[in-house]
Amino acid sequence: MPIQNLHSDIPRKRIALFGSTGSIGTQALEVIRDHLNLFSVEILTAQNNDELLVKQALEFEPNMVVIGDDKKFNKVKEALKNTHVKVFGGEQALEEVAALDAYDVMLAAIVGFAGLKPTLKAVENGKTIALANKETLVVAGDIVMQKAVEKRVPVIPVDSEHSAIFQCLVGETRNRIEKVILTASGGPFLGKKPNFLVNVKRDHALQHPNWTMGAKISIDSATLMNKGLEMIEAKWLFNLKPEQVHVVVHPQSIIHSLVQFEDGSIKAQMGLPDMKLPIQYALSFPQRLANKFPRYDFKRPGQLTFEEPDTKTFRNLVLATEALFKGGNTPCVLNAANEIAVYAFLRNRIGFLDMTDLIERTMQHVPFIEKPALEEYFESDAEARNFAASLIKL
Numbered sequence: 001m002p003i004q005n006l007h008s009d010i011p012r013k014r015i016a017l018f019g020s021t022g023s024i025g026t027q028a029l030e031v032i033r034d035h036l037n038l039f040s041v042e043i044l045t046a047q048n049n050d051e052l053l054v055k056q057a058l059e060f061e062p063n064m065v066v067i068g069d070d071k072k073f074n075k076v077k078e079a080l081k082n083t084h085v086k087v088f089g090g091e092q093a094l095e096e097v098a099a100l101d102a103y104d105v106m107l108a109a110i111v112g113f114a115g116l117k118p119t120l121k122a123v124e125n126g127k128t129i130a131l132a133n134k135e136t137l138v139v140a141g142d143i144v145m146q147k148a149v150e151k152r153v154p155v156i157p158v159d160s161e162h163s164a165i166f167q168c169l170v171g172e173t174r175n176r177i178e179k180v181i182l183t184a185s186g187g188p189f190l191g192k193k194p195n196f197l198v199n200v201k202r203d204h205a206l207q208h209p210n211w212t213m214g215a216k217i218s219i220d221s222a223t224l225m226n227k228g229l230e231m232i233e234a235k236w237l238f239n240l241k242p243e244q245v246h247v248v249v250h251p252q253s254i255i256h257s258l259v260q261f262e263d264g265s266i267k268a269q270m271g272l273p274d275m276k277l278p279i280q281y282a283l284s285f286p287q288r289l290a291n292k293f294p295r296y297d298f299k300r301p302g303q304l305t306f307e308e309p310d311t312k313t314f315r316n317l318v319l320a321t322e323a324l325f326k327g328g329n330t331p332c333v334l335n336a337a338n339e340i341a342v343y344a345f346l347r348n349r350i351g352f353l354d355m356t357d358l359i360e361r362t363m364q365h366v367p368f369i370e371k372p373a374l375e376e377y378f379e380s381d382a383e384a385r386n387f388a389a390s391l392i393k394l
């Protein structure tokens with residue numbers, strides 16, 4: 001039963017869900033399912049999982065779907081032939097569909113660099129972005145945010161830390177931020193040292209203590225690269241200087257991040273770790289919607305603790321901080337090398353600690369560009385991928 005809402009006279013927001021079969025995508029559909037009076041699903045996209053895409057399309061009856069893998073196009077088309085759902089295939093279709101007027105809000109939930117082009121297209125198209133795909137801002141944050149300002153497009157964070165900061169900033173538009181503090185769970189290997197990490201395998205690294213997420217971000221959380229990417233994401237989302245972005249390890253993941261203002265006052269946003277909350281907030285902003293998600297209970301025994309990240313062991317955070325301060329194409333190169341490293345680790349081709357070495361060597365190899373044009377970001381991405389891949393022994 002959809003939960004009743006007071007604002008039922010408002011026209012439904014039309015949602016384009018890019019990356020609907022992923023961890024964020026499926027949780028977004030759970031949120032939407034509870035609020036069908038407020039949201040309609042107009043576009044669904046998936047890369048490989050045709051069966052889930054078809055199942056979602058049959059339930060939510062979108063205007064159109066895109067299956068990224070061309071080989072699966074006919075299968076999806078056949079499965080939806082008795083419906084009104086239009087079916088498109090291939091990478092190019094993602095951008096074409098993003099350029100249509102058929103939706104109000106894009107939930108950008110594709111993983112990795114692949115999310116950049118469709119998201120940028122949606123911004124150019126004047127569509128509100130609910131942004132899960134942090135890599136979009138890591139790669140080309142200056143261009144994306146500049147375009148968003150030009151087109152007056154709100155970019156509302158879905159990433160829990162950034163959603164927390166965004167929520168802390170409501171009503172504070174005229175007040176200066178001294179710094180933001182991103183909380184990090186520390187991942188499954190908190191407290192471990194290199195002599196342990198050298199033997200870590202993919203299945204162990206995929207087990208996150210507090211969150212269930214897609215494979216790439218789970219590995220990024222285990223290496224702390226996720227927090228590094230989030231530092232860069234925060235800089236662009238909130239127009240901060242690199243030195244205003246801080247990280248603290250908070251293993252319980254109850255405080256999702258903090259903002260300190262120039263009077264020293266600190267605001268935090270808290271709750272149980274559940275991505276459905278920031279997803280729902282981004283879709284319904286500026287409203288809050290009632291829901292039945294479990295609540296944090298202060299009466300239950302437990303402690304909220306904080307510690308410094310161990311950057312000697314988790315050197316990815318040092319590399320990402322370097323990219324944050326250096327700017328230019330360095331975050332783009334860091335991201336590309338990281339994607340190659342993570343997928344190589346997931347295929348058991350390289351070890352856990354090799355990921356950092358691969359990223360570091362790629363950052364040293366690709367020439368620095370201070371103010372890249374969009375094409376130059378694409379070139380830096382390709383160059384970094386090729387170089388990083390060449391370092392992986394056959």
Ligand code: NAD
Nearest residue numbers: 019020021022023024046047110111114132133134213214
């Ligand atoms: P996932 O791997 O579970 O899902 C990724 C989705 O993107 C799938 O629908 C897949 O079909 C699609 N996709 C993958 N490769 C693609 C390609 N080349 N072209 C087009 N589509 C492609 O990932 P996820 O965990 O849902 O994460 C999605 C994004 O959200 C990531 O950028 C991640 O950093 C961010 N994020 C995720 C979480 C989380 O809890 N999962 C939290 C915060 C931020």
Ligand code: MG
Nearest residue numbers: 159160161230
């Ligand atoms: Mg996060």
